[in-house]
Amino acid sequence: MRLLTRLSLCTTLLTAMAGVLGTGAADASAGNVVGHVYVNDNTAGSNTIAAFDRHADGRLTPTAGSPFATDGAGTGASTGSQGSLQITRRGRYLLAADAGSNQISALRIRPDGGLVSVPGGTVASGGVEPVSIAVHGHLVYVANSGSGDNNYTGFRLGRHGRLHPLANSTFTMRAGSQPGDVLFNGDGTRLVGTRVGTSEIDSFTVGPDGRLTAAPGSPYAAQGPGPFGSEFRPTNPDQLFVSNAHGGAGNGTVSAFSVSDSGSLASIGASPFADLQTAPCWVEISHDGRFLFAVNTAVPSISRYAIAADGTLSLLGSTPFKAETGLSPFDARLSPDGGTLWVVDSKSDTVSGFAVHAGDLTELASSPTALPAGATAFGIVVN
Secondary structure, three states: OOOOOHHHHHHHHHHHHHHHHHHHHHHHHHHOEEEEEEEEOOOEEEEEEEEEEEEOOOOEEEOOOOOEEEEEEEOOOOOOOOOOEEEOHHHOEEEEEEOOOOEEEEEEEOOOOOEEEEEEEEEEOOOOOEEEEEEEOOEEEEEEOOOOOEEEEEEEEOHHHOEEEOOOOOEEEOOOOOEEEEEEOOOOOEEEEEEOOOOEEEEEEEOOOOOEEEOOOOOEEOOOOOEEEEEEEOOEEEEEEEEEOOOOOOOOEEEEEEEOOOOOEEEOOOOOEEOOOOOEEEEEEOOOOOEEEEEEOOOOEEEEEEEOOOOOEEEEEEEEOOOOOOOOEEEEEEOOOOOEEEEEEOOOOEEEEEEEEOOEEEEOOOOOEEOOOOOOOOOEEEO
C-alpha cells in the first residue's frame, strides 16, 4: 500500500472535505422545495393525484407517498377540460373531479405537500362526468359534461373540507353542450362556462346566496368553433379571454370580452385574435395581467400574447416543446411567483415546465417529468 506523509495526508483530507462541503452546499441549494405540483391522473378505477415537490432549480421529484388516492374513480381515457383540479383559499384543500364515478373529492394538503382524504369529502357531482371545478371562497361550482343533459351545479365548502350541495343551484344545458371549463371572476360576482360541443359561452351573475342568474342573451355564440379554455384577467375582473380550439390547422384564435355588471359579454377590439397555430385549448394569464399563454394541443406549442390595458391582444410568437411529436399538451398553471409555467400532457403522461421571462418562455433543462403509470391526466394545479 502506498504510504503518505502526514502533511500530504492532511492536505488530501482537507481537499476532499472542501469538495464534499461544496457539493453538499450546491445540492442543498438545488434541493430546496419551494412548492408543489399536483396532477389529476384520471386513472381508471380508483382515481389518484400525482404530487411533486418543486425544487428551487426547477426540478420536480415525487412527493413522499405519491400518487394519492381519491375516493372516486377516473375514466382511464383522455378527457379534455380546463380546471379539473383546484386549490381552495389559503391552500388548505385540493378539489378533484372524479370523472369516472360522477363525483368530486376533497383532500387536505399537508405541510409536506402530501394529501389526505377528507372524511366524507367525496360527494356526487350533481351530474355525469364532472370535468371542471370553479372555486371562490366557500362557493364551488362543477361542470358536468357527460351523456344526457349537461349542467353546472353548486356546492358550499364547509368546515374540514366537506362539500355540501347548494339547493336549487343546478343550471341545465341541452344534451351535447359539452362544457369544458367553468370559472369565477376575481371578485366572485360573475361565473362563466364554455360549451365546446355547441360553440357557446354561458355567463352568469352570482347572487349573495351563491345561486346563478343568466346574463341577458346568455348563452352567447362563441367567436370561433370549440370555445375551450378561459380565464378572467387577474388584474381586471371585467375582462374575459377564451380560446377557440376547433378552427382547423393554423386557424386557432383567442377571444377577448368585456363583462358588464349584468354579465353581458361584449367583444373587445378586433377580437378574436389570431393564434396562427392549431387547437389552442388552454389559457393562462400572468399574475400581473400583462401576458396571456395559450397551449396549442395539436402542434404542440404555447402561443404568447401581450395584453393591452383595454384587453386587446398582440401575438408575440409561439414557443415549441422540446419534443415536437408524440405530445398532446393539456392544462397549464403558473407557479405562485409567476416564474414557471407548468403544463400537463395526456399523451406522453408527463409534466413540462417553462421559465417565464415577461412574455417569453424557455423550457427547463429538467423538463419533462414523467407521471405515474396508468395516468391519463387532465388537470394541474401549483402551490
